[in-house]
Amino acid sequence: MLGPLTASLTAGATSGTLVAAIIGLGSGETIASGMPNDGRLALDVTRRNLLVGASAVAAGTFAATLTTSAGRTLGMRPTVNASDQPDPASILIESFDSTTNWSAVAAGSGSQTIDTVGKDQGAGRAVFTPGTTGAPQVTKTTGYPNYDASKHKVFAYLVDKGNDPELSNGADLRLGQAANGVNYPAGANIGKYPDLNGALFGNMIPGKHVRFTSAADMATAGVNLVDGAPMGVRAFGGFTSPFAPKVDALIATDGxxxxxxxxxxxxxxxxxxxxxxxxxxxxxxxxxxxxxxxxxxxxxxxxxxxxxxxxxxxxxxxxxxxxxxxxxxxxxxxxxxxxxxxxxxxxxxxxxxxxxxxxxxxxxxxSAGPRVALPNPVTDGSNVITVGSHSNSQSGQPIFGDNVPAGTWITVVISATQLQLNRAVPAGAAKLWRGNVSTLTDTSMTSGSPVLTVTSSADLMVGARAFSQGIGIPDYATIQSIENATQVTLSASATATKTGSVTFIETSHPFHTxxxxxxxxxxxxxxxxxxxxxxxxxxxxxxxxxxxxxxxxxxxxxxxxxxxxxxxxxxxxxxxxxxxxxxxxxxxxxxxxxxxxxxxxxxxxxxxxxxxxxxxxxxxxxxxxxxxxxxx
CATH class of the missing domain: 3.20.20.370 (Glycoside hydrolase/deacetylase)
Known part of the structure; x- marks a missing residue:
């Protein structure tokens, strides 16, 4: 049966706007003609989708009949809603094509370079890399239009977090205005959505996506942009990320x-x-x-x-x-x-x-979640383990521990004290963990050497990815071997000599982020x-x-x-x-x-x-x- 029987569009909608996708068409069947043939409606190139035509459409409901190439007919009643403001064009605020007029907030606070290969707009995109003191923070205060409350209602930008979002903190952009007495406050964060506080939703999104917020959301967060006053932008890069976040095309729009x-x-x-x-x-x-x-x-x-x-x-x-x-x-x-x-x-x-x-x-x-110790484990050589207690366990979470085979994870949560796994665990395992993240402080590295000295290698696994706060660990370096209780060797040499925190993420699970x-x-x-x-x-x-x-x-x-x-x-x-x-x-x-x-x-x-x-x-x-x- 053909459909839909009803459809809706807005008076004044742009020609070519979708009205309805025609359903029920057979293989190779298309819409051959439509009545009334007065230009109010049109078909796309596939002749399977009904679009707004070139003629003006007044508010109200009218009858339309579509005839297919197989001779079947569809009678439908499109309803034209009252005219609304047209979707406004976006306004480019920052192209990130150049480092001109950008400056580091403080010595050692990272840097900005331009990538001309992976850009989506203009001549390039910005790559923010950590410095010796941590996350990059760079600011630009010239060359921007004054804030216009009638046009700049929504701010958005494109960010690329790489192929594994769990290993990237992304990049935040914030607006600043000297006129309102604030200096790039958290409430002026343009990347409110996707909401990073919503179950770390932002850390689940791989690759490129648009982050955005509205001036109204900023006001709710306590930042009231001053109409007519100059704007500045500060970029905050990922602090512990091995993947330098890339940012392109900051825009403003009326929505x-x-x-x-x-x-x-x-x-x-x-x-x-x-x-x-x-x-x-x-x-x-x-x-x-x-x-x-x-x-x-x-x-x-x-x-x-x-x-x-x-x-x-x-x-x-x-x-x-x-x-x-x-x-x-x-x-x-x-x-x-x-x-x-x-x-x-x-x-x-x-x-x-x-x-x-x-x-x-x-x-x-x-499969997700921080590493959590499972107390008082009892293993008998089967694929069922008994623990003193556990909470928030779910199917798919990895299990690590003494002699636990790589690639072991939870298949069934049996009870508050028992978990079924996808494979057997040797009897007598004294330590078990759920999850895939382990952070070790006081980890030492030497520039040019792949060897790390850690406080304890007991929780680590060969193949786990490693990354440090600030510079030091190359992108996507992994543990190549565990030498002893305090030393591991990476797949790449360190790029700095330092002692600090290093985070390891085990990624072998078939459903890793x-x-x-x-x-x-x-x-x-x-x-x-x-x-x-x-x-x-x-x-x-x-x-x-x-x-x-x-x-x-x-x-x-x-x-x-x-x-x-x-x-x-x-x-x-x-x-x-x-x-x-x-x-x-x-x-x-x-x-x-x-x-x-x-x-x-x-x-x-x-x-x-x-x-x-x-x-x-x-x-x-x-x-x-x-x-x-x-x-x-």
Whole structure:
């Protein structure tokens, strides 16, 4: 069945803006013609997506009929919402093309160089490297426009954290103004989002992504920018990072299009039971389906899924066939293979011919966590260990200790004192740790030598990556061998003679941070939605953030929840994902009355021209398939 039956657009929207992705088309089938043929609507080059045309469109609802190349027809009723301000152009504040007028805050506080190879805007991007005293801090106070409250409502910049975000602290940019008596305070941090305090979300994002905040968020943090006063910028680089963070294109804008993407996990029946309520309010949702559970108790049937598709909803993939954690699979490759099987299942059943968006069950996409000692361990040679106690353990976390084989991790949390592992542990292990990070103070190194003298090598493993505060350890150096109780040899020689803290991260686990998202991206998947709430500034694309996409929970959500989350989108011109499971109450569900109040609120905000409501496919096509370039 063709769909959607309804669609919405905004009066005055730019020609070429997505109105609806036509669903239900067969292989090779396209839209051949449309009526009325008056220029209000158009088709993209694939003739499978309906766009805003070149003619002016007045507010109201009109009838449209699309005819496919196979002779099938789709009758739909596009609704044109009241005109809103057009999405404003971004204003370039700093290109990071040159070191001119940048200066170090103090001697030894690091430096800035220009990389002309990996840049995305202009002639180059800045590379901030630590100095002898630690993190780089460089400042520029000339050449910037004065702060304009009417135009500079949102600030954003592009940062590259390398292929392993756990080994990079990123780079912070802060605004400063002499006029308001502050000197680059933390509240003027442009990188508020992604929120590094939200389960260290920023340290889960590999590669390039956009960090941003709004002037309103700065004001909430106690920094009120003075209209008309000059601005300065200070850059703070990673302090203990082996990967020098790279920064490009600091921009200001009046915002993008505030957008809400509603998603539902697990294939529960709740959204189907409220399909008419959604249709009456012209609200599309995205369903992430665990395909092996279709038709089971309280799960959507194939017929119900087809109903939802016909109504214009987006059918995508749960991360696994049974809604189990992806990191419980044998490897990242195995998880990818299973997801590809689900992709084929959706295609075979006419639900989505090319599903490339999914959610991570329980939001789990990595093995993570600091190293924690497990007290009073008892091992008997099996793959079950007994400990005095443990907390916050989860499947996928690595286990280290006396004679524990490399690549050992938790598969099942049996009880408060027992853990099942993926392999047997020798009997009589006296020391066990959970996690993958160990920091040793008073570690000595000598320039030109790969040997480190440590306080104790007992917690370390061959292959662990090493990095120091400030200069000293080359990028991505690893432990090559453990010589004795106080000496280890690295894969590269130290670049400084010093004594200080060195952090070691064991990365052999098959689901170490970044490995699963990288494998999924290589397989052609576009987004993997997590369960950590943050807005997304996507008008210039999302680069490498797609496979760790943030989302706000709808579990036990009330009207106030919707108002708060939409407030993020409106302040920053960003997109917010919101995820739910089922309706009818319960720990992870939402009361039906609260759901209705939330849908009424979203519909009213959209009809007032304040927000867009899109499926994940529509959002991707609008912002990410062909993103706006950063201004020159």
């Amino acid at each position: 993008g299009r505030p957008t809400v993407v509603l998603t539902f996990d697990d294939g529960r029946v709740g959204p189907w039971t409220k399909r008419q309520y959604l249709a009456d309010r012209r609200i599309p949702v995205t369903l992430y389906i665990p395909w092996a559970l279709v038709g089971q108790l309280n799960r959507l049937t194939l017929s119900q899924l087809q109903d939802m598709k016909a109504l214009g909803h987006d059918i995508q993939l749960d991360g696994t066939c049974d809604d189990g954690a992806m990191i419980d699979r044998a490897s990242a490759a195995a998880a990818v293979t299973e997801l590809l099987e689900g992709k084929q299942w959706l295609a075979d059943n006419g639900l989505n011919s090319d599903a490339r968006h999914f959610c991570y069950p329980n939001g789990l996409h990595r 970044g490995k699963l998202p990288a494998a999924l991206k290589a397989a052609g998947f576009l987004t993997g939605r997590t369960t950590i709430g943050n807005p997304i500034f996507s008008k210039h694309g999302i680069f490498d953030q797609g496979l760790v996409l943030p989302s706000y929970t709808l579990s036990q959500a009330t009207l106030s929840t919707y108002q708060t989350v939409v407030g993020h989108a409106k302040r920053t011109g960003s997109t917010v994902f919101m995820y739910g499971h089922d309706l009818g109450g319960g720990l992870i569900n939402q009361e039906t009355a609260d759901f209705r109040a939330g849908m009424d609120f979203l519909a009213a905000e959209r009809d007032a021209g304040n927000i867009d409501i899109l499926t994940v496919s529509q959002w991707w096509l609008r912002d990410c398939a062909n993103p706006l370039a950063f201004p020159a």
